[in-house]
Amino acid sequence: APLAPAVPAVxxxxxxxxxxxxxxxxxxxxxxxxxxxxxxTVRDAVDELLPWYASVHRxxxxxxxxxxxxxxxxxxxxxxxxxxxxxxxxxxxxxxTDSLNLLAKALPRATSVVLFDTEHHAALLPWRGPxxxxxxxxxxxxxxxxxxxxxxxxxxxxxxxxVLTAASNVTGEVWxxxxxxxxxxxxGARVALDAAQLAPHRPIDIRALDVDYVAxxxxxxxxxxxxxxxxxxxxxxxxxxxxxxxxxxxxxVVDWGDRLGVAWSAVPERHEAGSPNVVGAHxxxxxxxxxxxxxxxxxxxxxxxxxxxxxxxxxxxxxRSLSLFGDxxxxxxxxxxxxDGIESGLVAAVLSAEHGIGVRDGAFCAHIATRRLLGRxxxxxxxxxxxxxxxxxxxxxxxxxxxxxxxxxxxxxxVEYAVVDGRWAP
Ligand code: PMP
Numbered sequence: 001a002p003l004a005p006a007v008p009a010v011x012x013x014x015x016x017x018x019x020x021x022x023x024x025x026x027x028x029x030x031x032x033x034x035x036x037x038x039x040x041t042v043r044d045a046v047d048e049l050l051p052w053y054a055s056v057h058r059x060x061x062x063x064x065x066x067x068x069x070x071x072x073x074x075x076x077x078x079x080x081x082x083x084x085x086x087x088x089x090x091x092x093x094x095x096x097t098d099s100l101n102l103l104a105k106a107l108p109r110a111t112s113v114v115l116f117d118t119e120h121h122a123a124l125l126p127w128r129g130p131x132x133x134x135x136x137x138x139x140x141x142x143x144x145x146x147x148x149x150x151x152x153x154x155x156x157x158x159x160x161x162x163v164l165t166a167a168s169n170v171t172g173e174v175w176x177x178x179x180x181x182x183x184x185x186x187x188g189a190r191v192a193l194d195a196a197q198l199a200p201h202r203p204i205d206i207r208a209l210d211v212d213y214v215a216x217x218x219x220x221x222x223x224x225x226x227x228x229x230x231x232x233x234x235x236x237x238x239x240x241x242x243x244x245x246x247x248x249x250x251x252x253v254v255d256w257g258d259r260l261g262v263a264w265s266a267v268p269e270r271h272e273a274g275s276p277n278v279v280g281a282h283x284x285x286x287x288x289x290x291x292x293x294x295x296x297x298x299x300x301x302x303x304x305x306x307x308x309x310x311x312x313x314x315x316x317x318x319x320r321s322l323s324l325f326g327d328x329x330x331x332x333x334x335x336x337x338x339x340d341g342i343e344s345g346l347v348a349a350v351l352s353a354e355h356g357i358g359v360r361d362g363a364f365c366a367h368i369a370t371r372r373l374l375g376r377x378x379x380x381x382x383x384x385x386x387x388x389x390x391x392x393x394x395x396x397x398x399x400x401x402x403x404x405x406x407x408x409x410x411x412x413x414x415v416e417y418a419v420v421d422g423r424w425a426p
Pocket of ligand 1: 095120122165167168169196217365
């Protein structure tokens with residue numbers, strides 16, 4: 001049989017971490033949904049750029065020219081990565097949160113915003129006031145389409161924006177984006193996609209999905225922290241003043257005596273005040289290029305590991321997994337769950353201290369979603385454990401976490417744990 005194509009390598013794949021009994025074991029990072037490890041291609045590209053970076057646009061020196069070229073190339077890469085074209089703008093931001101807050105500041109007056117109430121806080125909170133319509137997320141994807149239609153029917157005439165999370169960070173479930181955008185279009189609404197969790201795991205095509213804006217984060221996409229992007233239609237961003245002001249955002253400032261006359265820069269610079277993160281933009285662009293060249297291998301790798309993980313977790317007694325739309329719904333590599341009789345914080349602490357496995361526990365910055373899904377699953381808690389896989393995950397990591405959970409349920413923790421500063425610790 002032909003060998004499966006290798007997936008791109010990530011940094012830290014062979015890090016050893018200490019266990020509570022003094023042994024060292026290779027770290028199993030099962031927390032990709034929080035922040036993904038850096039790709040080797042990204043690390044090499046950053047290494048190469050570090051001696052060269054300098055101020056973009058404003059400097060005439062050679063290093064400034066290099067930086068400017070690299071930075072503007074990164075924009076083109078991001079645009080292509082989500083299937084956008086030259087009519088769309090790419091604003092570099094700090095992360096998805098920053099991207100969505102920027103869009104919120106750019107909405108025309110009296111824009112109706114419609115969103116589901118199970119969104120991540122980054123997509124839930126930037127829109128406030130009487131024009132925001134929160135739709136309770138129904139228990140099936142088909143009903144979500146109907147519920148959106150109904151909500152849009154009830155909004156007044158005028159500009160409308162539907163905010164959708166492409167893939168849930170609590171359950172990994174992929175939302176029926178195309179079906180929802182069709183409904184939005186029928187009502188003349190624009191659609192913004194919070195792609196923080198989908199972009200690292202599946203190709204996104206802004207045209208095929210028929211959405212207007214895509215927001216994403218570099219640190220979930222195998223690049224370091226500090227860079228994200230908002231890609232999409234430029235008109236609203238052109239019509240609004242920057243919410244962060246300073247150099248770069250301004251084309252000209254003149255002294256009018258009692259006040260300053262300010263002409264803002266064109267978009268996207270208008271929304272990138274201050275010295276931009278050239279190294280971060282380059283890192284993110286290289287990560288996008290690497291994923292784009294390897295989508296088939298990436299998707300196959302994660303599908304196979306997710307299947308293995310779910311089969312394994314089904315053998316853990318008392319494990320309740322969370323889902324928005326049902327167990328069979330399409331999802332990226334995320335599984336959140338509780339274990340009957342063992343607090344989620346303790347489960348996560350045992351996995352780390354006794355097995356060298358990193359997972360997340362809590363309510364995942366999506367309190368409404370997590371609480372509701374825990375209730376639906378019959379869990380006795382307000383927190384869950386989340387395992388999330390990606391390019392740093394190996395089959396051995398999945399075997400280890402399943403074996404660790406089975407042994408925890410069968411025999412309890414190997415040492416004593418107590419809550420210290422609000423967290424379980426040995
Ligand atoms: N949306 C979703 C679905 C997320 O999972 C996250 C990160 N947990 C965000 C938005 C926010 O991303 P960031 O913290 O990088 O701004």
